[in-house]
Amino acid sequence: MSTENASASSVVEDSAAPGQATRLEQTNPDYDPNVVVETQNLTKIYRDFWGRQKVRALNALDLEVRKGEIFGLLGPNGSGKSTTIKLLLGLLFPTSGRALVFGKNATEVTKNERIGYLPEESYLYKFLTAEETLDFYGRLFDMPAAVRKERVESLIEQVGLTWAKRRQLKEYSKGMTRRIGLAQALINDPELILLDEPTSGLDPLGTREMKDMILKLRDQGKTIIMCSHLLADVQDVCDRIAVLYQGDLKELGRVDSLLQVSDETQIRAKNLPDAAAEEIRAVIAKHGGEVLSVDNPRTTLEELFLDIVRESQARPGHRSSGVDSN
């Protein structure tokens, strides 16, 4: 076990070793330790002062997030993603249904000892420095001073802000703020991390770093729930997704199986002569198939940008010729 893990588990008294249920959870006979989050018929209706319904933000959501997976909540703005996250955190109370985290009611404060949360905007105290910020959140987890100090230093280094750790957050750029926001979400080495639009406002490089960090956390055995309306982000990192639209669950499943088009076959090859391509077309026609396209696959814009950045970092001063590659 790493030092970080050791320190965090000493701090979070109520949390148990991975795979083990806490004393409280053991009293719940229905609790499955592999199910980290469970919602049952979860509904949220916003009402006005007089109790009249304004909007039905979430409608009878049934979900189960299992231990060690990255679960994506996908949907356009106003689809109920953030509402779901807030209900899981106890920031909102369900109108009906239940939200259970680690088998406990989402409004119970003790569950927060095992949770990390990165809000959509990094709602941090701008007058604090990065060090003070993490120290403050560490204190909220009742961490002893020595453990807190070690953890703060390690996280600041992990998110690459060592050079700016004594600057007030009001001087930080959006990307830096997101990084320190992620660091505060990880201060307690949580088992479950909830990320609300984690790549929002980040440049492509920052987005990639964030996604790499999410995958790394998953590899460390953490469970991650993220919500985003950026398809590429979800596609890249999520194991399973739920697609929400106007508060209703429209789709739920593994990303690879959801994106797989079972009645289409894509052929990708390298250094193939034109004659061979013609032969392949002929074979497809012989078996009654319809050729949609056989062409050179394109990389994504994000990939291209990252290649350029990597190239620029490897060969400083190199400039493009300015001639259209086509």
Add this chain to the structure above:
Amino acid sequence: MVVERFPDFYQWIGPGALQFLGILIAASLLGLFIGYVVSVFRHGPFEAFYVVAQVIGEAVPDFLGLSFRRLVAIARLTAKEALRRRVLLVTFAIFAAMLLFGGWFLNSASEHPDRIYVNFVMWGTQMLVLLMGMLVSAFSLPEDIKNKTIYTVVTKPVRASEIVLGRIMGLGAVCTALLALMALISFFFVWRGLSHEHQIVGDTQTLASFVDVDQGTRKSRFTARRVSENAVMEAQTTRESGHSHRLELVEDIRDADSPPLVASNVVDSVELPGGRVKYRRIVCLPVGGHTHPVKVVGEGDDARIELGSSVGYFRARVPVYADSLRFRDREGNLKDRGTNVGNEWGYRGYVDGGSGAIRSSLARGLFRFSGFRESLFRRPDVVPLDLSLSVFRTYKANVEKRVMAGLEFESIPDNPEVDNRFVSDMITFETNEYTLQTLPIPRKVVGKLLAPDGAIVGQGEYDLFDDYAKNGNLMLNLSCRDSGQYLGVARADIYFRAGDTLYWLNFFKGYVGIWCQLMIIIAMGVAFSTFLNTPVTMLGIVVMAILGFYSQFVRDLTLPDSDGGGPIESFIRVITQQNMQVSLQTGVLTTLMEQADKLLVWLLAGLTYLAPDFSQLDFSSFLTYGYSVDPQRLIVALLITVAFISGLTILGYFALKTREIAK
């Protein structure tokens, strides 16, 4: 004027605790009811029971699981946040301006400039810090919710109780620091404003500047007022801080073995036949509650006379009050109240001086002291007795001559039927009407020892502590020695002065009261802002503060025998233009209305106890009139503060816990 004595701690704690318990139970029931009603709207009547029970069930572990580290973290953050806001800076700037320019308008030439100075700084500080406390607390949590920074706090294992209490602690810490600074500056402001020195008007600072007293009129050549009995010469000082003093050279003839206690003001002494000595001393007569120590350097007529800095302003007297005051009428019958002299009779009871026909009135004011021990007094050899007596004259008499009064000390035997008792001879003195006067009571008082049947057993000088108050109990009998006149006294009008405490310490003790008020206002602001927005929170605090400052008045309004009936009856009288004294027509409706009024008044009377009684937390009168703040009152004030902070923390906890932060 004296400061009223408050029931001591042991008298207060029992009823106080019961009242607190009653309010707690009533507030809990009210809270449960409101919580259930709100829950019914959200979840329906059956689910509401479960929800309310769950919230209450979680409250116990939430309070037991309070973490000191989390509390300190939230308190520190809140303090930093508050310091960033300009409210504290602006408050201090206004305070500084108040002292810089306010000094111009303070009348140093008034009769009691010390009272004006102390009142000015205390009232100014109180208003400023309470306003500051209201602003910082009303903005603190709502700003955090508005900026959504609270999201990253409540999603950590932080209890709602920690958020509320941590905020109260943080805001309390910064406001306390500012209040302490203001108190320190105020102290130096008062000190500097009142300290002054005088010179003697004349060519020299010697007896050459003195003039002889007009022995014919015995009136001062400077002020045209009576001079002291033994004065032979007089002089005047320069005018400083709006006043000047008169100096008198008095001739003081004493036994050789009892020289004056203060020797520094003696000009010379001459031995007289019969073992007596005539001392010539210079005395500076007091003005506005202060005087200046006189120091004579050298001897004889050429001796240099120096006047020191003002003394008498900065007092913190420790009074020893009587436990009870009862009266005897002119026939000697025991009464709870003094003679009724009309409108003035009420607070004070009057002691009858008798009439021309009955010269020997038996009327007395009986002050019973218990726990009267030598250890209470700093200088038990001479015990100062302070009196503020009022006089009711039935005839004008000689206005120059003041009404005479008499004092007797009497022991209170444990077993009056068996034990002898000491009764002192009467000590007569001229009363200073309505003005504080001090009688030095020697430890040895001439009197008699009487057997239970009244027979004289002994006669001579008896010890005040070892004889008269041997068992700690002492009776002081006050009588009026002028027939046809009356002396008015209340229990707090006569007290023994045990000594003085340090003025600066007493000054800061006075600010503890303001601190208590400040902390309650902050706690209110934080608690209210858990469920109200900033403007409504401020309005709520203002209403509670007004109720706090005028709590007695508001409680009096809810007394059942108010003219014009309760709120409904009053309203009906207003709209039907009926006189308050006219009885309403009897009938079912009137009966219903009266019963509804009774219920409303009962509820309103109960609600007034939810607001703090700020008069119990106000020690400014102690400082203004130069009394030491009673430590028991300090304890009472601190307990009241703790009780309110606890109650408001619980209110804030439930309001925050049941609030949807992200809504």
